[in-house]
Amino acid sequence: MTVPGRRSSTFTRLLKHGFTDPSAAARLLDLPDMSSVRSDPVLLDALGASADPDLALRSLVRLAEAHEPDERRRFLDNLITAKPLRDRLLGVLGASEALGDHLARHPRDWHALATYESADLHPGVEDFERGLADATDPVSLRVSYRRCLLAIAARDVCGTTDVAQAAAELADLATATLRAALALARAAAPGDAAACRLAVIAMGKCGGHELNYVSDVDVIFVAEPVNGTEEAKALQAATRLASHLMRICSETTVEGTIWPVDANLRPEGRNGPLVRTLSSHLAYYQRWAKTWEFQALLKARPVAGDATLGQAYAEAVAPLVWQAAERENFVADVQKMRRRVVDNIPAAEIERELKLGPGGLRDVEFAVQLLQLVHGRSDATLHSGTTLEALQALAAGGYVGRADAAQLDEAYRFLRAMEHRIQLHKLRRTHLVPEDEADLRRLARSLGLRTDPVATLNREWRRHGSVVRRLHEKIFYRPLLDAVAQLAPGETRLSPKAAGQRLEALGYADPAAALRHLEALASGVSRKAAIQRTLLPVLLGWFADSADPDAGLLGFRKVSDALGKTPWYLRLLRDEGAAAENLARVLSAGRLAPDLLLRAPEAVAILGDPEGLWPRGRDHLEQEVLAAVGRADTAEAAVAAARGVRRRELFRTAAADLIGSYGTEESPAEGDPGALVDRVGDAVTELTAATVAGALRAAVRDQWGDTLPTRFAVIGVGRFGGHELGYGSDADVLFVHEPRDGVEEQEAARAANAVVAEMRRLLQLPTADPPLLIDADLRPEGKSGPLVRTLASYQAYYRRWSLTWESQALLRARPMAGDAALGEAFVELIDPLRYPPQGLGDEAVREIRRLKARMEHERLPRGADPTLHTKLGRGGLSDVEWTVQLLQMRHGAAEPGLRTTRTRDALAAARAADLISTDDARTLDEAWVLATRVRNGVMLVRGRAGDTFPSDARELAAVGRYLGYGPGHVGDMLDDYRRVTRRARGVMERVFYDA
Template sequence: MPLGGRRDSRFGQLLRRGFTDPTDAARLLDAPALRSAAADGPLLDALAATADPDAALGALVRLAEAQPDGERAAFLDTLLAAKPLRDRLLAVLGASDGLADHLVRHPAEWRALVAFETADLHPGTEEFEAALADAADPDGLRVAYHRALLTIAARDITGTTDVAETAAELADLATATLRAALRIAAAAAPDDDAACRLAVIGMGKCGGRELNYVSDVDVIFVAEPADGADEGPALQAATRLAAHLMRICSDTTAEGTIWPVDANLRPEGRNGPLVRTLVSHLAYYRRWAKTWEFQALLKARPVAGDEALGAEYAAAVAPLVWQAVERENFVSDVQRMRRRVESSIPAAQAERELKLGPGGLRDVEFAVQLLQLVHGRTDPELRGSSTLDALAALAAGGYVGRQDAASLDASYRFLRTVEHRIQLRRLRRTHLMPTEEAELRSLGRSLGFAGEPVKELTAAWRRHTAGVRRLHEKLFYRPLLDAVARLDAGQLRLGQDAAKERLVALGFADPAAALRHLSALASGVTRKAAIQRTLLPVLMASFADSADPDSGLLNFRKVSDALGTSPWYLRLLRDEGAAAENLARVLSAGRLAPDLLLRAPEAVALLGAAEGLAPRPPAALAQEIQAAVGRADTAESAVAVARGVRRRELFRTAAADIVGAYAPDVAPHEAPGQALDRVGSALTALNAATLRGALTAATAAIGHRPPPARLAVIAMGRFGGHELSYGSDADVVLVHEPAEGADERAAAEAASAIANEMIRLLQLPSIDPPLLVDTHLRPEGRNGPLVRSLTSYAAYYRRWSLVWESQALLRAEPVAGDADLGRRFTELIDPLRYPVGGLDQDAIREIRRLKARMEAERLPRGADPTLHTKLGRGGLSDVEWTVQLLQLRHAHEVEALRTTRTRGALAAAVGAGLLDAEDAEVLDEAWVLASRVRNAVMLVRARPQDTFPADARESAAVARYLGYEPGTVGRMLDDYRRTTRRARTVVERLFYEG
């Protein structure tokens, strides 16, 4: 074979084995230090199995070159002959540059990996103490520590130990290291050692025996005078010993460093004394300690120094930990601490954070610790310090569903393994996912992703973090329901007080009422109660995730009471996966949707499948209403049926909006603007169909056969713009013309009678939400006739029309009645709203004057202009008037501007070069946000309002609808102000021309 062919063949083999630089790999394999024969079979196979074959090979050459001349051959012979050694050594070299550097500095250390005896497979503190026993000075301790770390890493990477065992070994090695460091410090100051009894208490991951490869080791120091010694000098001696211990572990020399010892979890943190007596510790915890300090003490464990004193400390603080739940605001303090940790993450790092970010390790740890603290007071089985052990105990005790616990366990193990592998690479403390392709590739390979390591790693990471986030606040439900189910028998596994505590932890403001609702739903031995006990954990998760869990549970009880005898109801919730969760979200998102549902509970059937939440086509909706109206005996019953259909469809629209906003993984995810357009179009079609039905009923009620007048209903304002919100009136103007051969006077009287009857019918008292028809935009407003003929409109507009009326007509669109008459009305007004040549300067000045007057006079007294969605700075009015001025000036030339829709006109202005794309985006974002806030407020309060609610729970519910996490109402308001401030800047430049 030609030389080039052999080279290409070899490069191909190297690429297939995972090398990314076959040229350099071939050079290293031919290096004298390896001997060419070493490149054959077994060595290449072992390199191919590593996380980073290139790094492993490079480090192997360095290690071989570092061997003394007389020992290199023996090293290579052993490596080739002993597969266990080959696998362990190369696995370490391919996963850790830091440990590779240690091996090169100490070429004989590889022998620590030659063989693991059975007793060495899972060493504990005693074995590690023996391994460090010969270390007589700090550098000797550093070398011995890294040798032990090497063996832990080798067992970990090759799968001999799992992540929990590895973390425990790392903590045991830390314990042995602290003891060795204290021994060295005591040897350097024997008088200090004789003067005091010093105990070192491991905290955090060290205390919990779940340490990382590279981490601060958290400790607390407690001391007492030795027999016959005075307290003051004894504490000074103990402080010197503790400080020396910290320096031994933390200092960096040519042998590297071990890890920083962090004593900041001590009473008063950095501001407190490094060492205290036991009495001083207890006095602080009883009087001054904050909730998070008791949470930290969950993992307190004596690790070094005086064993009796350490045990005494542990026994004294343990009761304080389990009494902490009795503190006022305990649960909210723990939750607030988690949110504070999360909010402290730099924005640029949030998505890469394995530890502190959403769905990260802290989510698991905080949830588990909160449950331990709440229930560990009465259940000693929950008092373990390891996260995974505690999670297992919570599952065994019924405090966490077994499936949820298994999911969290798997995700925690995955995330900890990723964290370990990242830290091993350079022996540096980090919790951030790498961004470089090569680093992600080696990380993925180290976790066993062999096909497409980067893609598979990223997908697994996202899946686990999403799962953790979803379960983070869902760790309370099953035992609560188990307890409620036993209320009748009086055999509570969980007492009522504990059940109430758990409900408070879920966010219920009235736990006693919530417990009554749960008892009514889930108690007893009936099939209905059994199904409810299956459903309620899912529902409670959604209630807890809302801003008002109490209302959600109360509304669910009302719906269940109304439909409890319907066999399909509970079957739907049990068998249709999304139905129960959709229902819970709808019932806890505010007042509007539950009010609509409770008026006709059978509408819950819409929540079963995705198509049930899709808006009905306008034609189908109109056909249903017209058919129902045609079957009715009276006009009143006809409109009652039409309003009933409207109520059902209003619920469908609101439910789809809520589900999409609160659970985009359940509903098809839409951008905010798309979701808003969908709601506006659905509400417009719904109101138009209802008006058509009412018009048909009113026409029939007047009794003319055929009527002497044709009537058309023209939508105006947000109705005409297909931009209705849940609380919008239906702005309309009415136009008529005589039927063929009819008298004009009789036609006008008939048209007026039909219009008044239509409005009367829609305003009849009813349990259904009203459709308020507003006709104030007609010529002459309240002083003008309710209905005009087309000829009258033409005469008025020709003689009396003002510029504001032309602006209002921009949104005019026929929605009901005679279609031909509606078309001719549109043709009549087009020259007014799309004037030839645009507007003259007087008209432009008049529009600006009207806008300025509106800003000055119509904003309600006391309203915050930065938070008023309609008339406030950068709100709906600002954006709409700016867009409408562009339409009045340019729509005659630009056909695409002839639209009633605000967002459509914005896009057309950009397309025509009349508006900069960036300015349009700013205006669009503000308009969409203000519109969504109005919708959110209506959904939450069931009453329209143009400002954010003052009530804290209502504001929190608005924030949840807008996609904000709990506790971030302030951020929502800041974001709104920032968005609308930017929009106002654009408005002042475009509308007012600076």
């Protein structure tokens, strides 16, 4: 019986040794077989030095009890007297519950840890093959495998090997296991073995000599017939052997499993044949393989089976691997794969993801592989499948800064060590950092973190993850700056050829020009150059992620030249992370926004304001424009001031559209293309209305002061009235006036016409800004009719002469500037025309249909593809708008919701009134939104309006990026457009033509 004082002393001693449950530990130590352990301070010290002393003691008791009495005494005597055994065994038992379970089932396997000879320190494949030699079936192979794993883990937890050596040993053990499994498969089917040559190619971490404790072992199988066997029969035999090998390693037995053998990296993945001939592999890679497949082949290494065939495979695919960087969209493809991996991580796990999350192991591996593929074309020293070896070679060759490489090496080793110890505990495949306090404590102690272990572990983990995040892209772009900045002459730099290769891989069409821009921006010792060297590595990554990196970098140089001496500019980009990224996105997305910005570079400040990208409302815009007009000395200066506001606000709208800021957490626009289109339409329309109001004020003030002899209003029609203007749209208008009391009609008419002429002159003055054309061709009598009329004149014309199409054109009429009361009076005048009280007669309907058919036949430009013309093509804007407008004219008098100038609102009202089915309305709406977005995208990319997709490949790709299509998916964009508009045309023919 233990007296209370002694028990208290024991508890204190156990707590000092790191036990967290001293009561349970004391009970175990009181067991008769544990007397030698209890009385030996060296053994208690060794238990306390383990990652989890409680776990180590529990497993030690189970191991001792598993022996017969005599063997138990010998085992415990060895444990006491042999320090190597004591340190290694207790180190394993404290770190791995799973290996403790193995020893409890196979207690004699402790002998695998008893030796400590130099030959035992770094075994190779042959050593492991000897360790597996007694395996005669899958069960005994698993036992032998775990015995070898036990020795690897002992060297690992005791620090005899570092994390890279442990990973290499695990890969060598996997190689020996694959060979043993293949031997078992051959022995089970000697006929198959004789019919074919089969080589096993290791991929992934096994191929790269950097395997985890628990991981799929990725392989590819290649086979050839022997002894005159037909190829088909040889492949069948090889497939049976390969399948049997996979089952031996992957299936669960009473001894558990070894690891899954994964052959999904083979050509065509799981849909392709398991085994191919060498020529079949090469035919696939030369014709069909994607970029990521060549990236995967970087780690290909023959490990089992026919060595000559395996080596022939490796030699045949190597040239293809090192040509991969010459493929179109190479970097974008690699980065897209990385993003796809991150996007598939559950949101609840991403912060705990050690391997795949941001700043994780995969970021290091992707960055290193990317640089290997770019520069390995001309430098064979980079041809290593092992991440850390390749990183060292990149640093030695000057492709990565030595300090950056050293930091990345340290971070990678720490993260891999964490991954190893997490998996070692239960021998389960996981990359998630545990949340339980006890698990974190054991993990931290296994890594040698003994002071405040959990807090220290979290701090070190976050620190290394932050280093990886910071260096992930810096190591790719920073050496480009070092190559041109001409600083630190002793530092190894990229050669001009290597810098050019890297820029070409990033998508720069003119790497020489890009290097000149970088030199101009980053050379020298000024504070400005130093900040640029900090900013540019990240900016270059954003430019490379666009359709036109050259344009992005050139635009950045121009903006920096214009604002470089302005104190706030570089500070804004450095300190406001969103501002730099937003600027990069805007500058590399097309011509319109950069052209606007270069006309007023100070608008960069908009990009750093969280609310800066939201469009200003009509009242705010008109107030600012009219105030600017009021301060100007001449009408020309007034309109120039109004144009300055328009330029800035058009840039705000374009930038927001490109960046996607119209969709935010607070806004329902997120992910809704229709809402994005509406926002742009509203913003451009209200900006145009404010500009027209400013031109009107300037025209009136210059000749008449504050009061014009006649009341005057500008009525928006077409897209202007519908609040649907795009970046390149003209403003269709009607002008109406009404003489003031006491003013003769002739005098009023002269004044109104003079105002119209002056407005048009002022707005047509030469300028570098995007043009704002006001088009009055939809007025009564068209181009031959008077530009401006009184209300009475409009009423007389419409009552006597108006045609159906003119009533249709009035559907989108809406007051936009000038006398508000007069504008409303005009609306009251035209409402009975556009929404006929009795609806449309049959003849009027036929007239509209005839006019639409004639327009389709006559107005589509010669040579234009009718399936891709956004305005007049099949299922384009015209088809949708005429369909909606016919419904408005037929039913607008009875359905108030149809009395709107906006196409989408009218379509929604028609659906609500059951005038069109929900599916048909959705189809028309989708086509209208898509066609509108294409037109906006063309204007943003080309800087000039267009109704069809660009023919230039780079411009077409930029439109694709605007629409959400990544690199290499231009064909998908065109196919989707044709599909959507084809369906819309079908709806239009049924609803409009009653077909």
